[in-house]
């Protein structure tokens with residue numbers, strides 16, 4: 184039974200309070216991304232940008248746009264024309280796909296305004312089910328299941344937003360999680376992301392995404408890409424050490 188990583192994750196989840204999440208290497212940008220009361224749209228728009236470029240670059244995009252227009256408020260964001268947004272994306276080379284992601288950003292602002300009365304926090308207000316929130320993220324232009332479950336998972340795990348359940352919050356297979364699950368022998372070395380997602384569901388169906396907690400911590404602290412520190416690792420008793 185591979186229960187250790189589930190137990191580590193459950194303990195971390197129980198012990199954790201709402202945390203400041205270090206999305207980017209910029210204190211002001213992090214403060215805005217973490218302020219779900221005042222700037223929930225910054226969090227949502229950053230999630231929508233997190234595609235096909237490094238996460239840190241993607242998460243910094245709303246801040247760059249806000250700086251450019253001189254405001255972090257939705258009432259000012261709503262006034263930006265798509266052409267102007269494309270100009271900003273291209274001039275500042277914000278993304279690998281500047282025109283396309285400017286459209287996603289613009290549509291995101293429009294949807295927050297139209298569907299959620301200009302307050303993105305309405306997406307997760309009122310202790311909704313995890314499936315409802317994943318579904319609401321899926322409705323945004325450019326948001327697939329990966330972005331939608333990641334966005335919901337961060338809300339639940341890090342920001343401690345209340346949900347009525349966590350069943351639909353899947354693991355988000357990043358490099359640490361993939362490496363740890365393969366080395367531990369939880370999945371074969373040729374496993375694809377779908378296999379990793381379903382293994383996490385098998386390990387803890389009530390909240391598969393919680394396993395992000397333990398795999399990420401193990402991956403960052405001990406299970407490094409080179410020279411893993413197995414002797415000190417908290418997972419060593421259940422790890423097959425397939426390195």
Ligand code: SF4
Pocket residue numbers: 363366367401405406407411412413414416417418419422423424425426
């Ligand atoms: S015991 Fe070694 S291989 Fe296994 S997770 Fe820990 S560091 Fe990685």
